[in-house]
Amino acid sequence: MKKEFVITIDLGGTKILSALINKKKEIVDRVKIPTDSNKGPEFIVECIAKSITELINKSGVSEKKIRALSLGVPGTVNPESGIISVAPNLNIRDFNIKKALQKSFKIPVLLENDVNMAGLGIKIFEYNNKVNNMLVAFVGTGIGGALFFNGNLYRGSSFYAGEIGHMKVNPTGSFSSDNKSLTFENIASRTAIVNSIIKRSEKEETYLKKIIEKEEKIRSKSLLKALQKKDKVVVEEMKKACNTIGTVLGSLTTLLNIDTIILGGGLVEANEDFMVGNIKKSFNGSVLESAGKIINIKATKLGDDAPLYGGLALADEFLPNK
Secondary structure (H helix, E strand, O other), X not given: OOOOXXXXXXXXXXXXXXXXXXXXXXXXXXXXXXXXXXXXXXXXXXXXXXXXXXXXHHXXXXXXXXXXXXXXXXXXXXXXXXXXXXXXXXXXXXEXXXXXXXXXXXXXEEEEEHHHHHHHHHHHHOOOOOOOOEEEEEEOOOEEEEEEEOOEEEOOOOOOOOOHHHOEOOOOOOOOOOHHHHEOHHHHOHHHHHHHHHHHHOOOOOOOHHHHHOOXXXXXXXXXXXXXXXXXXXXXXXXXHHHHHHHHHHHHHHHHOOOEEEEEOHXXXXXXXXXXXXXXXXXXXXXXXXXXXXXXXXXXXXXXXHHHHHHHHHHHHHOOOO
């Protein structure tokens, strides 16, 4: 029986999104279920297995027709061993999720970092596999990256390549003894932006004050509404984040001489019109001029589907003859 399908699973801290994709790069069916990262890795594996089973039953596709289960994880993973070294948002460390999940299915289980998976999806769907030297940067709860050199995903010597969110950044010109405050994602992610807005709301008026007082989560779309209202606090904090993002991406371009930067993640997806222009301004002011001339910076149009399509590329890489 010909294996014409791949199931891709995008694993998050609160939800699992699974999709069945055919060889024509079409999403045939999808399932989203909640999960709870506080209940441990074994519970997460149970939720993933439930998601896969539900998708198979819903679609009516036989397991024998499925080439692979491609799993994208928000953390540092080893695709060869199947071990998650660390996934902070899932409270997982040194756990072989591939081995655990393989107990429930005969279908081969493949593993990849979620932004790497999204990068592979962008490579397949938006660039038709014609990628040269590209950086994919996703900005949301944290900040993650994926690197492609000569069209190939670069994972690094110990699978840590692309972890741009953990780079030390010093936007103020002064150093702090608190090293955590100097990381890229602790300065420019949605989490960092929201924390700064909450702190400023103690003394300043903001459109988001009611949400803050109710102790509700400030999501990317709430930031968009505040920007549309020209909320001073939100505009300033978003501009500060964009300035940091553009500066970091400019420095990376000077170092790597890449030709394409793709922006994604929930924050960028919701606020593309505001963010991309501001990021480009900062980028142009920080990049080496000759390296910056050739760069193409744009936001992905795939949204949540980017990592889903990446499962196809992962199957082609690790199971080329199946």
